[in-house]
Amino acid sequence: MGAIVSVLLSLVPPGGHVVATKDSYWEARMFIQNKLSLMGITATFVDMNDMDSLKEVLQNNKVSLFYADSPSNPLLNCLDIRKVSELCHSHGALVFIDSSLASPINQKPLILGADLVLHSATKYISEHHDVVGGCVSGSENLISKIRSCHYDLGSPLVPDAAYMIIRGMKTLHLRVETQNNTALKMAHLLEKHPRVAGDLQATMKFVDSLRLPYIATSFGGCESLVQQPAVMSFWDYSAAERAKIGIKDNMIRFSFGIEKFEDLAADILQALQKL
Numbered sequence: 001m002g003a004i005v006s007v008l009l010s011l012v013p014p015g016g017h018v019v020a021t022k023d024s025y026w027e028a029r030m031f032i033q034n035k036l037s038l039m040g041i042t043a044t045f046v047d048m049n050d051m052d053s054l055k056e057v058l059q060n061n062k063v064s065l066f067y068a069d070s071p072s073n074p075l076l077n078c079l080d081i082r083k084v085s086e087l088c089h090s091h092g093a094l095v096f097i098d099s100s101l102a103s104p105i106n107q108k109p110l111i112l113g114a115d116l117v118l119h120s121a122t123k124y125i126s127e128h129h130d131v132v133g134g135c136v137s138g139s140e141n142l143i144s145k146i147r148s149c150h151y152d153l154g155s156p157l158v159p160d161a162a163y164m165i166i167r168g169m170k171t172l173h174l175r176v177e178t179q180n181n182t183a184l185k186m187a188h189l190l191e192k193h194p195r196v197a198g199d200l201q202a203t204m205k206f207v208d209s210l211r212l213p214y215i216a217t218s219f220g221g222c223e224s225l226v227q228q229p230a231v232m233s234f235w236d237y238s239a240a241e242r243a244k245i246g247i248k249d250n251m252i253r254f255s256f257g258i259e260k261f262e263d264l265a266a267d268i269l270q271a272l273q274k275l
């Protein structure tokens with residue numbers, strides 16, 4: 001969050017306008033809506049890839065910055081970064097992409113035309129569920145504008161966290177490849193399974209019956225994590241609010257770690273058997 005806030009405070013002037021996607025990281029969205037507004041900064045939230053709305057906002061406002069998570073969390077909507085970057089740049093707006101869910105191995109937004117890319121290093125980059133940190137990459141010109149702000153906010157990385165991140169990154173490509181393969185194989189295994197359906201209660205029972213993954217938020221670490229957004233990240237939303245943003249009662253978010261695929265699959269199948 002320190003990195004996200006530093007970018008917003010450094011690059012959006014008072015009276016500026018921010019465009020963000022509707023399913024961008026919730027805390028960041030709340031910051032834009034409730035705190036930036038106090039500085040006279042206005043914001044519009046658009047649907048991912050709704051180019052017509054984006055074009056309209058760009059034409060009618062002096063947009064300083066476009067901000068999106070891609071893939072989004074937890075719905076995994078993906079942005080056409082190249083197309084959005086071309087459109088935003090033609091109106092003088094910077095493009096800022098939170099690429100935490102893809103990891104730097106699976107998506108490189110700067111190559112696709114974005115100006116700034118953010119990673120919550122708490123996730124894949126550190127990978128061991130023991131560090132809170134973040135990073136922003138972009139041109140030297142933009143980064144030098146952001147640098148002083150993260151000191152002002154008191155959010156520089158502490159040395160022991162920096163050390164753990166450097167150590168963790170050496171195996172990033174190996175871990176992401178394993179996590180990637182596990183996720184794809186699991187999707188194939190489950191897409192035709194007759195018990196993958198159910199209501200809020202059945203889903204809670206399934207999650208509680210799992211023995212390997214930890215029930216927790218966050219993602220991208222060595223240990224598999226599982227969570228049911230309707231009763232965890234979005235516990236304080238009404239059913240109607242959740243439905244509006246696409247959080248179904250029976251939605252489960254897995255973040256696979258680097259355990260053996262066979263062990264994870266056996267665990268999921270035994271928990272399904274309990275339903």
Ligand SMILES: Cc1ncc(COP(=O)(O)O)c(C=O)c1O
Nearest residue numbers: 001025069073098100120122133
């Ligand atoms: C997509 C995304 N971006 C940013 C963050 C914020 O990360 P941190 O906890 O490292 O501040 C999160 C946290 O869950 C996230 O999911």
Ligand SMILES: *[C@@H]1O[C@H](CO)[C@@H](O)[C@H](O)[C@H]1NC(C)=O
Nearest residue numbers: 105106176177178180181184
């Ligand atoms: C992850 O899986 C996707 C889809 O199969 C593939 O395109 C990508 O190259 C994979 N990445 C790694 C690091 O294996």
